[in-house]
Amino acid sequence: MNGTMIAFSGKGGAGKTTTTAMMLRHLIRIGQKPILAVDADPNATLALTLGVEPGGTIADLRDKMGEAAASDSSVPKDRLMNQYLAEVLEEHDGFDLLTMGRPEGPKCYCYVNGLLRRYLSLLRHNYAVVLVDCEAGMEYMSRLVVDDIETLVLVAEPSPIGLTTIRRIYELSESLNLKVGRRVVAVNKVPPTGAGAAREKLAGLDKLERIIEVPLDPDLAGRCTRGEPVDAQAGTVARAAIDELTRTALGQAAVITRN
Numbered sequence: 270m271n272g273t274m275i276a277f278s279g280k281g282g283a284g285k286t287t288t289t290a291m292m293l294r295h296l297i298r299i300g301q302k303p304i305l306a307v308d309a310d311p312n313a314t315l316a317l318t319l320g321v322e323p324g325g326t327i328a329d330l331r332d333k334m335g336e337a338a339a340s341d342s343s344v345p346k347d348r349l350m351n352q353y354l355a356e357v358l359e360e361h362d363g364f365d366l367l368t369m370g371r372p373e374g375p376k377c378y379c380y381v382n383g384l385l386r387r388y389l390s391l392l393r394h395n396y397a398v399v400l401v402d403c404e405a406g407m408e409y410m411s412r413l414v415v416d417d418i419e420t421l422v423l424v425a426e427p428s429p430i431g432l433t434t435i436r437r438i439y440e441l442s443e444s445l446n447l448k449v450g451r452r453v454v455a456v457n458k459v460p461p462t463g464a465g466a467a468r469e470k471l472a473g474l475d476k477l478e479r480i481i482e483v484p485l486d487p488d489l490a491g492r493c494t495r496g497e498p499v500d501a502q503a504g505t506v507a508r509a510a511i512d513e514l515t516r517t518a519l520g521q522a523a524v525i526t527r528n
């Protein structure tokens with residue numbers, strides 16, 4: 270299997286996790302499988318957003334390996350590592366979930382990040398689609414857990430600051446040596462009054478495949494406030510846009526709707 274890798278990036282609060290969860294729900298709905306969801310944000314919230322129990326993380330593995338090294342275990346390190354990695358890969362209804370977790374310090378960060386990167390490059394071949402909810406901001410781009418992405422979804426609120434951030438992440442993704450098949454902007458939480466000057470603000474980004482507007486969905490906002498998950502019923506207002514985003518991210522042609 271090829272493992273179509275779709276990564277979600279953008280400023281904190283833009284809606285990366287919600288959009289990842291909504292696309293996952295949509296992929297399940299259309300019968301896409303198997304799917305792997307990866308929470309690569311140290312501030313992990315994808316499990317919570319999906320309403321599943323947060324399990325073990327790649328960051329925990331570091332401690333486990335340390336403990337194993339301290340004991341005189343006869344099991345080879347590689348085998349132990351593979352066993353631990355398999356344990357943190359959680360099976361859920363319709364998808365598997367892998368959580369990076371929060372490493373303790375900068376050095377640990379590189380270690381855990383490297384571990385996730387290596388594991389993912391192997392694991393992606395077991396899945397039809399891999400969705401990666403990335404860390405907020407731009408710094409992570411240089412140490413992105415994936416360097417061969419089919420689609421980079423840049424999620425932004427329709428505000429000048431949100432769109433400026435997206436422009437910078439786009440430019441950074443071009444300057445780094447990343448293999449990115451297509452870049453798509455999801456202008457998220459668009460109010461009924463429209464996305465304002467979002468399209469003009471994003472003008473001149475040559476390799477931008479599409480700009481898709483995802484409406485502000487009161488159900489999604491309400492669920493977050495009430496601590497309810499993005500389940501199969503969530504976000505009916507945003508759904509058509511998520512469908513469009515999913516098609517684009519998978520490289521499928523847009524559906525032409527006739528009146």
Ligand SMILES: Nc1ncnc2c1ncn2[C@@H]1O[C@H](COP(=O)(O)OP(=O)(O)O)[C@@H](O)[C@H]1O
Pocket residue numbers: 279280281282283284285286287288405457458459483484485486487489490491492493494507
């Ligand atoms: N399309 C949407 N409509 C309404 N609220 C949304 C939408 N997308 C995200 N939100 C809300 O925005 C907030 C931040 O979303 P989240 O996905 O956690 O952002 P990020 O992962 O980028 O930090 C949450 O309260 C979430 O419910």
Ligand SMILES: [Mg+2]
Pocket residue numbers: 285286287310314
């Ligand atoms: Mg998030």
